[in-house]
Amino acid sequence: MGRSPCCEKEHTNKGAWTKEEDQRLIAYIRVNGEGCWRSLPKAAGLLRCGKSCRLRWMNYLRPDLKRGNFTDDEDELIIRLHSLLGNKWSLIAGQLPGRTDNEIKNYWNTHIKRKLLSRGMDPHTHRPLTPVDGAAASRPAHIAVPARAAPPTMSTGEPRCPDLNLDLSVGPPAADTPTSHPVCLCRHLGLRGGAACSCRQADSPGS
């Protein structure tokens, strides 16, 4: 009935990638560039699903990735972007050069959630925890109630952090990262391929 699966699961490897698989993928993309993920595994001699190859490349093998701990600045930026965008990890990642959506998502779930809870903030709404939670009652006095904080809904289109300067038409704020890909938020905002989008050429050379 429906569409065929993205790949033949019976003849594909799963689980952790080996060094050899990594090398094959890197070598292939160096020569042929990104794109055509569906046919890439066969062409590269990999027994992997195309999606798996893409994920491995995007989240781990890309040369412009910044590995290592998040800085306090990045922490705060993620928190503010999340309050504005919600769980739009790819959008948030677009504002953090060298970071991937998967990395940020993991970091959020493991570190920042706890950080916000310790501040007496609800990680979902970015509002102070309600008395029902039993935490707000004990909220320290120095934690101000943000009057403009609102649930992370995307429907109003109203910025929840007016002081956060998000230029939606340009790349990441860090201009000194020549290796990072330019980020076009119009793509994420549903304008992909639209007339308003001027990023098609720069988007990706392979696609």
Next chain:
DNA sequence: AATTTGGTCAACCGCACCACG
């Protein structure tokens, strides 16, 4: 020293969107 528990992160899965014929 052995076992348990909790944290971290790479990877998978399913769905949604877009481009194209």
Next chain:
DNA sequence: GCGTGGTGCGGTTGACCAAAT
């Protein structure tokens, strides 16, 4: 306008490791 294929995204899982008991 519709159906299909390809790609990207967000949620979830599970393996691995370190700290605690």
